[in-house]
Amino acid sequence: MQDVADKVGVSKALVSLVFRNAPGASAETRRRVLDAADEIGYRINRTAALMTAKRSNLIGVMANIGSGFHAELVEDLVAAADRAGYEVVLGAVTPTHNEARVIDTLRDFRCEGLLLIGPELPARDIATIGATMPTVVIGRRIADPNLDVVRSADGRGISAAVDHLVGLGHRDIVHIDGGTGTISADRRNGFARAMRRHGLEGEARVIAGDFTEEAGMLAATELLDSALPTAVVCVNDYVAIGVMDRLRRAGVSVPERVSITGFDNNVLARLGSIDLTSVSQQPRDQADSAIEAVVQRLDGGRTEPLAAVLEPALVLRGSTAAPSRSP
Amino acid sequence: MQDVADKVGVSKALVSLVFRNAPGASAETRRRVLDAADEIGYRINRTAALMTAKRSNLIGVMANIGSGFHAELVEDLVAAADRAGYEVVLGAVTPTHNEARVIDTLRDFRCEGLLLIGPELPARDIATIGATMPTVVIGRRIADPNLDVVRSADGRGISAAVDHLVGLGHRDIVHIDGGTGTISADRRNGFARAMRRHGLEGEARVIAGDFTEEAGMLAATELLDSALPTAVVCVNDYVAIGVMDRLRRAGVSVPERVSITGFDNNVLARLGSIDLTSVSQQPRDQADSAIEAVVQRLDGGRTEPLAAVLEPALVLRGSTAAPSRSP
DNA sequence: TTGTAGGCGTTATCAA
DNA sequence: TTGATAACGCCTACAA
Numbered sequence: 060m061q062d063v064a065d066k067v068g069v070s071k072a073l074v075s076l077v078f079r080n081a082p083g084a085s086a087e088t089r090r091r092v093l094d095a096a097d098e099i100g101y102r103i104n105r106t107a108a109l110m111t112a113k114r115s116n117l118i119g120v121m122a123n124i125g126s127g128f129h130a131e132l133v134e135d136l137v138a139a140a141d142r143a144g145y146e147v148v149l150g151a152v153t154p155t156h157n158e159a160r161v162i163d164t165l166r167d168f169r170c171e172g173l174l175l176i177g178p179e180l181p182a183r184d185i186a187t188i189g190a191t192m193p194t195v196v197i198g199r200r201i202a203d204p205n206l207d208v209v210r211s212a213d214g215r216g217i218s219a220a221v222d223h224l225v226g227l228g229h230r231d232i233v234h235i236d237g238g239t240g241t242i243s244a245d246r247r248n249g250f251a252r253a254m255r256r257h258g259l260e261g262e263a264r265v266i267a268g269d270f271t272e273e274a275g276m277l278a279a280t281e282l283l284d285s286a287l288p289t290a291v292v293c294v295n296d297y298v299a300i301g302v303m304d305r306l307r308r309a310g311v312s313v314p315e316r317v318s319i320t321g322f323d324n325n326v327l328a329r330l331g332s333i334d335l336t337s338v339s340q341q342p343r344d345q346a347d348s349a350i351e352a353v354v355q356r357l358d359g360g361r362t363e364p365l366a367a368v369l370e371p372a373l374v375l376r377g378s379t380a381a382p383s384r385s386p
Numbered sequence: 387m388q389d390v391a392d393k394v395g396v397s398k399a400l401v402s403l404v405f406r407n408a409p410g411a412s413a414e415t416r417r418r419v420l421d422a423a424d425e426i427g428y429r430i431n432r433t434a435a436l437m438t439a440k441r442s443n444l445i446g447v448m449a450n451i452g453s454g455f456h457a458e459l460v461e462d463l464v465a466a467a468d469r470a471g472y473e474v475v476l477g478a479v480t481p482t483h484n485e486a487r488v489i490d491t492l493r494d495f496r497c498e499g500l501l502l503i504g505p506e507l508p509a510r511d512i513a514t515i516g517a518t519m520p521t522v523v524i525g526r527r528i529a530d531p532n533l534d535v536v537r538s539a540d541g542r543g544i545s546a547a548v549d550h551l552v553g554l555g556h557r558d559i560v561h562i563d564g565g566t567g568t569i570s571a572d573r574r575n576g577f578a579r580a581m582r583r584h585g586l587e588g589e590a591r592v593i594a595g596d597f598t599e600e601a602g603m604l605a606a607t608e609l610l611d612s613a614l615p616t617a618v619v620c621v622n623d624y625v626a627i628g629v630m631d632r633l634r635r636a637g638v639s640v641p642e643r644v645s646i647t648g649f650d651n652n653v654l655a656r657l658g659s660i661d662l663t664s665v666s667q668q669p670r671d672q673a674d675s676a677i678e679a680v681v682q683r684l685d686g687g688r689t690e691p692l693a694a695v696l697e698p699a700l701v702l703r704g705s706t707a708a709p710s711r712s713p
Numbered sequence: 714t715t716g717t718a719g720g721c722g723t724t725a726t727c728a729a
Numbered sequence: 730t731t732g733a734t735a736a737c738g739c740c741t742a743c744a745a
Contacts, residue, residue, distance in 0.1 A: 111738095327654065415715085431739070
C-alpha cells in the first residue's frame with residue numbers, strides 16, 4: 060500500500076480511502092491510485108483490513124452440503140447476501156467436522172452474523188450462540204428471544220398434499236413419517252389435521268419410518284402385506300421414491316392404483332423417470348427471509364426475535380392421479 | 387489476550403505460546419493460561435494471528451456445491467486436509483459468483499494453496515493463478531508447469547464399462563457422449579479404443595448429447611426410431627437415467643433387452659429404483675491425492691508439476707445383464 | 714521458562 | 730481533499 064502511495068505521490072490513508080471506495084478522494088486521484096495499484100499488482104489485504112475495520116460484512120453459513128436442499132439454499136443465500144452487500148463464508152458440516160466445530164471456525168473468521176441451516180445441536184447450545192451474535196436458524200422450530208427462525212410451515216405442506224389427494228377423490232390415505240424429531244412431528248400433525256378436516260380421521264393411518272429410501276421400501280412392504288391405500292403421503296422425497304419403487308416392483312402401478320407424494324422437491328423428484336408430486340420448501344424465499352433477518356439485526360437495529368414461517372408450495376407431477384376404483 | 391495474561395500474571399507472549407501450543411511454556415503455566423482464557427471467554431483472533439504468522443494453514447477449495455460429485459469431493463477434502471493439519475475454506479461457485487470471483491475471495495482469505503474442482507476458466511487464466519500459488523486442478527486435463535492435476539482416467543472408465551458389457555456377451559453397443567469439451571472427448575475416445583480392442587469398431591455407434599437427462603431421452607428416442615442396440619454406454623448418470631426412462635416407457639425392458647451404464651456413480655445411481663451400473667471417479671482417492679499434492683508443494687518443497695491420473699472403478703448394479711438374444 | 718520491543722497492513726481520527 | 734499518526738491483536742525475535 061505504501062508502494063502504491065509512493066508511486067502516486069500520496070499517503071497511504073488516501074489509498075485506503077480509494078480502495079474501500081469511501082467518499083473523500085477526487086475522481087482524478089482515485090483513477091491514478093487504481094492505475095498504479097494495477098501496475099504494481101497490489102491487492103488489498105483483507106486480513107489486515109478486517110483487523111481494524113469495525114465491520115467485516117461477512118455472514119457465516121453452516122450447511123450440510125451433502126444435502127441437495129442445503130446446497131440449493133446456499134446458492135440462494137449467497138445471491139441474497141450479495142444483494143445486501145454482504146459476503147458469505149460457508150462452513151460445511153461433514154462427518155469429520157461437526158456443527159460445533161464449524162460454528163467455531165465461522166466466528167473465527169469474524170462473521171458478523173450466523174445462518175444455521177437445519178442445525179441438530181441442542182437448542183440451548185444454539186441459544187447460547189444467539190446471545191453472542193445475530194443468529195438465524197433455518198428450517199428448525201426453536202424458540203428463543205435471541206434467535207431468529209426462518210422455516211416453512213411443514214404441517215401446511217403436508218396438508219396441501221392431502222387436500223390435493225382428497226380433491227382427486229382419495230379417502231384411504233397413509234402417511235409415512237420420519238420418526239421422532241420436530242420436523243417429522245410437524246408433518247405428522249399436518250397430516251392428522253388435514254385428514255380430520257376432511258372428516259377422514261377414521262382412515263388416517265401412519266406408518267413409522269425415517270428419511271431414507273429404505274424406510275420407504277419397508278413401509279411399502281408393510282402396506283403390501285396388509286391393506287393397500289389409494290394414496291401415500293411421505294415425509295420426504297427419498298421415502299417416496301422407496302415406496303414408489305417397491306410398489307411398482309410388486310406390480311402396483313403408480314399413480315393408477317396408488318398415488319404418492321414427497322416432500323422437499325428434491326432434484327430427484329424432478330427427474331423425468333421419477334416425476335414425483337412434492338412439497339417445495341421454496342429455498343429461494345427462505346434464503347431471502349434469512350438474509351433479511353440478519354441484515355435487520357445488523358443494520359436495522361432490530362432486537363426482537365423474528366419467526367418467519369413460510370408457506371410451502373405443492374408441485375404437481377405425475378405420481379398423483381384420481382383413484383381408479385372407489386375404496 | 388492481555389486480560390488473560392494479567393489474570394494469570396504472565397505476559398502476552400506466553401499466552402500466545404500456549405495458544406498455538408508452541409514449545410516453551412511449562413505444563414503448569416499452560417494449564418493456568420487455558421483455564422483463565424476459558425473463564426474470561428477469550429478466543430484467539432485468527433484474523434490478527436494471520437497477519438503476522440508466516441502461514442495460515444488454509445487451503446482454498448473452489449467447488450460447485452450444486453453438483454453432487456463436487457459435494458462428495460469436498461467432504462473428503464475437508465477430512466484429508468484435516469489429517470494433514472490444514473483447514474479448508476470453501477468457495478462456492480453459483481450463478482451469481484463466477485469462478486474468477488470465487489478465486490479472488492479465496493486468496494483474499496490468505497489461503498496457502500488452491501484446489502479447483504472442475505474449473506471451466508480458460509487454461510491460461512488458471513495457469514496465471516498457478517504461477518502465484520500452489521494450485522491443484524481436479525478433474526480437468528490441463529498441462530502447465532505450475533499446475534498440479536488430479537483426475538480420473540475417464541477413457542479407462544468408459545473402457546471398463548465396455549469390457550464389462552462385452553464380457554456379458556454384448557456386441558452392439560452405443561455411446562451417448564457429452565458434446566464438445568475435453569471430458570466428453572476423453573470418454574468418447576475411451577469408448578472407441580475399447581470397441582476397437584474387442585474388434586467391434588464396426589458396431590461402434592456414437593450419438594451426440596450433453597450431460598442432461600433430456601439428452602438421454604432424446605438419444606433414446608433416436609435409438610427407438612432407428613435400431614436398438616443391446617447396450618448403451620452413457621457419458622454420465624443423468625444421461626443414463628434419461629435413456630433408461632425413455633426406453634422403459636416405450637416398453638423396452640432394462641436390462642433384459644438393453645443394458646445401460648452411467649458415469650459418476652451419483653447418489654441417483656445408488657437409488658434402489660434406479661440401480662445403475664456406473665463408473666465411480668473415486669472421490670475419496672482424488673481428495674487424498676489432491677491434498678497430498680498441495681502439501682507436497684507447501685511443506686515438501688516440490689516444484690515439478692504433478693499429474694495424478696487415478697483409475698476409476700466400475701460399480702456393477704442392476705442395469706446391466708447378458709443380452710437376451712444374439713444380435 | 715519468561716518478558717520486552719517492534720512490526721505486520723490496514724483503518725480511524727484529527728488536523729492541515 | 731489530503732496527510733500524519735495512533736490503534737487493531739497478534740507473532741517473532743531477542744534478551745533476561
